[in-house]
Amino acid sequence: EVQLVESGGGLVQPGGSLRLSCITSGFPFTTYAMGWVRQAPGKGLEWVSVIRGSSGGTYYADSVKGRFTISRDNSKNTLYLQMNSLRAEDAAIYYCAKDRDYGLGSLFFDYWGQGTLVTVSS
């Protein structure tokens, strides 16, 4: 059974940092691209970042580029999102998600975690 479990969310002051983790199981983690998608309360879905499985290539939304870093530890089947210089507009539920297709991937997300809430406030 595929499982994705996020952690690391919480309350942080503007300008602060957080590191989100997503522990996965039930599939060959190394061979799948993984992503982060966020959702502000009552709003729609916003893609944040993707990391390829094999190549480790990374991609970011312009809104987080230069502030957020996606990474993965294939030995721990874990995905990370390091978030620096946080702003009020970064407040959201952050979901990690698995690419539907192995290898290069399709960037369709077939499994999602339960989400972790990030609140940015002084």
Added chain:
Amino acid sequence: DIQMTQSPSSVSASVGDRVTITCRASQGISTWLAWYQQKPGKAPKLLISAASRLEIGVPSRFSGSRSGTEFTLTITSLQPEDFATYFCQQANTFPITFGQGTRLEIK
């Protein structure tokens, strides 16, 4: 960036009705489109990928189609569990973009 314009933003329907939700891409994305269903407090669920490929376990009353840059999600014979919010997503080009969402409510 590719803009995904989803309509309507909300729709009211009854159990047994047929509902159509549309997503228009601002430029060509071939069939790189997915549809997701999201219920309150839950993560999105992938329903359809590649514009018309029904995911395993998704009821056959859901279907997707494409005409150029216009994509349609059709739900026939609505069931109580179908009342949710639906999002489209393009996967053709970074940045990945989502439609604004369509809230499907019970009439």
